[in-house]
Amino acid sequence: MKKIQISPSILSADFSQLGNEIKRLEEGGADMIHVDVMDGHFVPNLTMGPPIIKALRQYTQLPFDVHLMISPVHKYIQDYADAGADIITIHPEATEDLKNSIQYIKSLNKKVGVSLNPKTEIDLITGLLNQIDLVLIMSVNPGFGGQKFIPEVLDKIKKLKKIKDQRNLKFDIEIDGGINFDNNKLAIEAGANILVSGTTVFKNNNGNIKKNIDLLKSS
Ligand code: DX5
Ligand code: ZN
Numbered sequence: 001m002k003k004i005q006i007s008p009s010i011l012s013a014d015f016s017q018l019g020n021e022i023k024r025l026e027e028g029g030a031d032m033i034h035v036d037v038m039d040g041h042f043v044p045n046l047t048m049g050p051p052i053i054k055a056l057r058q059y060t061q062l063p064f065d066v067h068l069m070i071s072p073v074h075k076y077i078q079d080y081a082d083a084g085a086d087i088i089t090i091h092p093e094a095t096e097d098l099k100n101s102i103q104y105i106k107s108l109n110k111k112v113g114v115s116l117n118p119k120t121e122i123d124l125i126t127g128l129l130n131q132i133d134l135v136l137i138m139s140v141n142p143g144f145g146g147q148k149f150i151p152e153v154l155d156k157i158k159k160l161k162k163i164k165d166q167r168n169l170k171f172d173i174e175i176d177g178g179i180n181f182d183n184n185k186l187a188i189e190a191g192a193n194i195l196v197s198g199t200t201v202f203k204n205n206n207g208n209i210k211k212n213i214d215l216l217k218s219s
Contacts, residue, residue, distance in 0.1 A: 005031035012198035028209030042071035043143035050083035057084035089113030140177030149178030161191025
């Protein structure tokens with residue numbers, strides 16, 4: 001079984017202190033940094049873009065796990081690659097040609113992720129799984145931190161894990177949204193090996209990031 005990794009979302013960080021917040025995450029044992037990019041169009045919220053990611057790059061060597069909730073996404077991919085993204089994750093609904101966008105991200109020597117909303121079926125990507133490094137399963141509807149976990153997505157993770165094992169594929173299964181100390185075990189048991197967490201990592205236990213990351217990893 002793959003080691004469980006935690007990808008804290010800086011959406012719940014203090015935005016006036018983002019550089020220091022990233023340092024705190026690194027010191028607390030984060031495995032990567034989840035950056036939620038929202039455009040106020042694909043999702044109803046607006047967050048940050050390439051200049052901020054570029055400015056943050058100097059604060060850590062940890063991989064930047066960039067979750068693009070923007071549409072149309074294709075023409076902006078290069079900007080995120082140049083800004084310092086290591087993993088670039090896109091939503092199928094945000095591109096006219098998913099296969100082409102996947103190939104494009106790979107051509108930029110970045111890891112490619114595809115994200116599925118709670119209601120999006122895995123059938124959409126089963127034919128592309130051998131080209132994908134990471135599948136991001138949304139366990140909330142994208143747009144905001146601090147939402148309630150949707151347990152129905154666990155079945156989707158189980159199905160995906162089964163396909164992964166049957167075909168002997170290596171992609172990561174990441175879960176994103178409403179992860180806490182109660183459902184982390186369920187997500188891991190279902191087959192997720194990377195947990196995104198914003199609220200739980202930054203707000204629980206009086207903001208003790210190390211403790212929260214350790215607790216999320218233990219199952
Ligand atoms: C939702 C984002 C998530 C979310 C995670 O659109 O993609 O990354 O902010 O935050 P919590 O853990 O607070 O649900
Ligand atoms: Zn996210």
